[in-house]
Amino acid sequence: MPTRTVDPGRLARWCVEQLGSPPAEELFSSGFLSAVIGLRLADGREVVVKVRPASPRLAACVEVQRRLHEAGYPCPRPLTGVAPLGDGVATAEAYLPGGAALPSAEHAAVGFAEAFAWLIRLAPRPDEVSTLDPPLSWADWTHGGLWPSPEDLDLNDVSGAEWIDDAGRRARDRLRTGESAAVIGHCDWLAGNLRWNGDTLLVVHDWDSITADSEAVLVGFAAALYSTVDADELATVEDTERFLDAYCRARGREFSTAELQHAWAAGVWTRAYDAKYQHAAGLPLTSLSEPEARERLRRADA
Structure with a gap:
């Protein structure tokens, strides 16, 4: 790169x-x-x-x-x-320096989820700002092919690790069922983009990662990408479940069954995209494992 x-x-x-x-x-x-x-x-x-x-x-x-x-x-x-x-x-x-990458482990799911719910609640509607197109590649599940491509290679031309393509395809197909109104949110809810003062949110960075999609999809991205005990380790299945529960409490109402399944599918898609890039670049597959993809897809009913 x-x-x-x-x-x-x-x-x-x-x-x-x-x-x-x-x-x-x-x-x-x-x-x-x-x-x-x-x-x-x-x-x-x-x-x-x-x-x-x-x-x-x-x-x-x-x-x-x-x-x-x-x-x-x-x-x-x-x-x-x-x-x-x-x-x-x-x-x-x-410039807002300082802060820690993570809150306490026992507060991480609630902290990251409440911060995301706060953002969604305060953000303007998509029709109140100019275009947010083109979507960022790791959030562009509506792309015409299976994988949108980063700037330096075409992921659709890379063979091998067929289970990643299968996971991405199943997640994308699940996301294509049903329609929901778009909201604005942050699609790169990684620990590296947030800083904490103890368990209190200090600052959120990387505002180029703003995008518009359904609330369930954006929450699904966040729930799959945040960290709890190590900023270099993404959420486990259980961590994602805790985030989704905490988010619904913060918003004051539960997701429907379909919305919850879309959230799980969105998490699979973005992590499969990252795993496909890692495979293409000859890097270790740290974003998704095959057993985890199966479990996340099961929860997405995909």
């Missing part, structure tokens, strides 16, 4: 134009297709600039983040809109 580099001179000019002050110190930098750069500006402010390829969806992502911040949700305050930088585009937000 190519690493995106940012010319320091262009970055300095962008900061002056968009933020009114040049960088004085680089605090950190990371990223591949996107570059994420923490800066201390000459006027003392600490900001994060994210540079990535242009996409029509980014303006809506920034607007959702802005509205959530204004509503009191713990996310960084956007400082700019989407503006060109080099061969890509950039945005800036306030």
Whole structure:
């Protein structure tokens, strides 16, 4: 995967134009297709600039983040809109450092679920913002083929590990049954994107991962992707069940049987997508195992 580099001179000019002050110190930098750069500006402010390829969806992502911040949700305050930088585009937000990757293990399911329910409750409706298309690949189960592809390879051309394709196909087919109104949520609810002060949510990051889908699908993604005891280990089947129970308590009503099955199917699909990528790249399969796929599909009635 190519690493995106940012010319320091262009970055300095962008900061002056968009933020009114040049960088004085680089605090950190990371990223591949996107570059994420923490800066201390000459006027003392600490900001994060994210540079990535242009996409029509980014303006809506920034607007959702802005509205959530204004509503009191713990996310960084956007400082700019989407503006060109080099061969890509950039945005800036306030830098909010610190916090732990996980709350206490006994609170993880409730903490992650309540944080997600809070986000869903405060987020604007999809028709209140500009387009969130194209969907992010790991959330794009509506893709015409079996697998949408990341930027660097076509997963549909990769043979082997047929059980992953089978799991993805069964989950996708289950998701295609029935229709539900779309809501806005976060489709990358990984431990690395949240920070905690004890059992209290401190901040949620990665607002490029905003998407619109049914509530059950978005909750299913989150319930399958969060962590409990180790940020490098995804939820077990039991962890996902605990998350779904906690989410329904937080929203104040239960999912229907069909919604619950869709949530389980969505979790299978996104983790099978990641497993397919891992297989294609010759990496260990850490996102999904065959026995776990069978159990999750059973709960999805798929």
